[in-house]
Amino acid sequence: MLTTFFKFFFSLFLLINVSHADEQLLQEIAYSVGAVSASYAEGAGNLKGENVQEPASGSVMSISGSINWKFLPGIQRSYYLNGTFPLLPNPQGSYFGVHLGMENYFGRMGSRMRLNNSGTTLKLKPRNNYFWGLETGIGYLAYSTESAKKTDVLLDVGGLLGMNYVYSENWQFRVTGGLARGTGVVTTVMEMKLFAGVTYYLAD
Numbered sequence: 001m002l003t004t005f006f007k008f009f010f011s012l013f014l015l016i017n018v019s020h021a022d023e024q025l026l027q028e029i030a031y032s033v034g035a036v037s038a039s040y041a042e043g044a045g046n047l048k049g050e051n052v053q054e055p056a057s058g059s060v061m062s063i064s065g066s067i068n069w070k071f072l073p074g075i076q077r078s079y080y081l082n083g084t085f086p087l088l089p090n091p092q093g094s095y096f097g098v099h100l101g102m103e104n105y106f107g108r109m110g111s112r113m114r115l116n117n118s119g120t121t122l123k124l125k126p127r128n129n130y131f132w133g134l135e136t137g138i139g140y141l142a143y144s145t146e147s148a149k150k151t152d153v154l155l156d157v158g159g160l161l162g163m164n165y166v167y168s169e170n171w172q173f174r175v176t177g178g179l180a181r182g183t184g185v186v187t188t189v190m191e192m193k194l195f196a197g198v199t200y201y202l203a204d
Contacts, residue, residue: 101135
């Protein structure tokens with residue numbers, strides 16, 4: 001019973017004071033390690049030259065790293081910039097990507113907030129949460145066929161699901177998985193991505 005009253009009056013306090021407070025949502029940066037699988041198929045109409053071969057298809061699997069910067073955090077939705085790069089050499093090929101995206105949180109606060117009001121500072125931090133997201137950007141695929149080593153530049157559009165697990169004052173554990181379609185000059189690519197890593201708040 002006392003817990004219910006405390007929650008009620010605390011919520012009322014926030015409603016009264018939030019309009020007068022200096023609100024700051026903290027940016028975050030995450031580093032993750034995982035894998036990217038890119039299945040590609042060349043389009044016959046895009047192959048040109050004197051020694052045109054049959055359109056190739058295949059897949060590239062790479063152990064990759066990912067850096068994710070949440071530059072515009074929000075309570076229900078945040079925006080981020082992400083970079084993906086291979087960590088280990090692979091004779092089959094490799095994938096690079098730079099993407100802009102947004103995360104939408106399922107019913108819980110998604111970003112850490114600091115409220116300053118008349119010299120009083122109130123910190124609100126998210127609990128464990130789940131999110132879905134959309135992203136778009138540029139991908140770069142290097143792949144090997146029977147006849148040659150090739151590259152292609154892609155326009156990627158995709159979605160993801162993820163979770164954040166809060167385990168200390170400034171750190172979170174982060175897991176994401178996503179699917180994307182890449183449309184290139186020569187190839188069409190389906191990308192699957194799975195990453196796990198840590199998130200750190202850039203200011204406190």
